Amino acid sequence: MNKPKKMNLAYLPTPIVPLKAMSEEFNKEIYIKRDDLTGVEMSGNKVRKLEYAIQEALDLKCDTLITCGGLQSNHARATAAAAASLNLNCHLFLRNDFTDTKSGNAFLDLLFGATIHLIEPEDYVDIDGIMENFKNELIDQKGYILPTGASNGIGTFGYVDAVEEIRQSNIDFDAVVVTVGSGGTYAGLWYGNKINNEPYDIIGFNIASTKSYFQKRIVEILKESFSLCDDHRTVEEDDIQIIDGYGGRGYGLSTKEELDFIHEFAKKEGILLDPVYTGKAMFGLYNSLKQGMFNDYKEILFIHTGGLYGTFPKSSQFEF
Numbered sequence: 538m539n540k541p542k543k544m545n546l547a548y549l550p551t552p553i554v555p556l557k558a559m560s561e562e563f564n565k566e567i568y569i570k571r572d573d574l575t576g577v578e579m580s581g582n583k584v585r586k587l588e589y590a591i592q593e594a595l596d597l598k599c600d601t602l603i604t605c606g607g608l609q610s611n612h613a614r615a616t617a618a619a620a621a622s623l624n625l626n627c628h629l630f631l632r633n634d635f636t637d638t639k640s641g642n643a644f645l646d647l648l649f650g651a652t653i654h655l656i657e658p659e660d661y662v663d664i665d666g667i668m669e670n671f672k673n674e675l676i677d678q679k680g681y682i683l684p685t686g687a688s689n690g691i692g693t694f695g696y697v698d699a700v701e702e703i704r705q706s707n708i709d710f711d712a713v714v715v716t717v718g719s720g721g722t723y724a725g726l727w728y729g730n731k732i733n734n735e736p737y738d739i740i741g742f743n744i745a746s747t748k749s750y751f752q753k754r755i756v757e758i759l760k761e762s763f764s765l766c767d768d769h770r771t772v773e774e775d776d777i778q779i780i781d782g783y784g785g786r787g788y789g790l791s792t793k794e795e796l797d798f799i800h801e802f803a804k805k806e807g808i809l810l811d812p813v814y815t816g817k818a819m820f821g822l823y824n825s826l827k828q829g830m831f832n833d834y835k836e837i838l839f840i841h842t843g844g845l846y847g848t849f850p851k852s853s854q855f856e857f
């Protein structure tokens with residue numbers, strides 16, 4: 538396969554370590570790939586996608602990165618950090634959720650010198666148009682737009698690479714489990730798995746929207762990726778395995794159960810999950826294991842996609 542060019546931004550490969558308490562509880566081998574350790578400033582899954590997207594921006598001679606997300610977007614923060622390290626301008630269009638703009642990821646965005654444009658929720662529905670207009674009105678700068686979560690054809694290749702790393706672990710996983718927030722990480726894992734003749738089942742837990750939305754969306758992203766490397770394969774919505782039902786109260790909102798689970802997990806495993814993404818998906822995996830939905834799998838790998846900074850703005854919601 539002719540993958541697009543990428544630059545190095547992440548610390549790779551990331552380690553794969555056993556989850557001792559959970560493995561014991563369910564009598565399986567359950568591991569976690571620590572993609573929360575891809576860096577400090579650019580930590581998490583987004584940096585793998587940025588390695589491809591920002592390379593494309595530089596190839597197009599762009600000097601200004603434009604992207605969007607929630608106020609606590611990990612993707613926006615990683616983009617702001619990358620822009621600072623590469624001496625690029627950065628404009629973030631963040632959906633106002635009326636929480637503190639100087640905490641967690643939003644605070645870090647400011648430290649990295651990014652310009653934050655707060656967008657009211659009712660305007661955010663046209664976020665693509667807002668970014669496009671902004672880009673067109675730039676005078677002495679050339680803008681490059683990254684969509685939500687850098688989940689597009691180019692960003693996907695970051696997780697095709699991650700599958701190569703998983704292969705090199707020489708552990709015979711039968712399932713790879715990941716959080717689905719905008720779909721790009723799942724798409725990359727799916728594509729990498731396909732290229733390797735499908736050693737794994739790739740199973741996503743969506744933390745927002747619905748299973749059918751993401752099946753459709755991930756197929757779209759994959760088709761874009763295929764066309765970028767002249768790959769003529771096809772993919773159907775039914776090929777995308779998603780387990781719905783763990784979005785809780787909605788994007789960025791937490792339930793007591795979810796926060797208690799993150800607390801228990803930290804105590805038992807010594808690993809921090811985040812409240813917006815990995816906490817919900819791991820809670821989903823845990824409950825699915827309990828319900829016997831993973832009985833056919835013996836060696837399971839969960840991808841830790843990061844998100845730690847999103848925990849701090851929620852600290853007062855945890856009960857001890």
Ligand SMILES: *Cc1c(COP(=O)(O)O)cnc(C)c1O
Pocket residue numbers: 581582583611612686688716717718719720721722723811814815842843844845
């Ligand atoms: C963005 C994000 C995800 C979801 O990844 P997508 O590629 O958008 O589906 C999962 N976990 C964390 C911590 C994230 O920031």
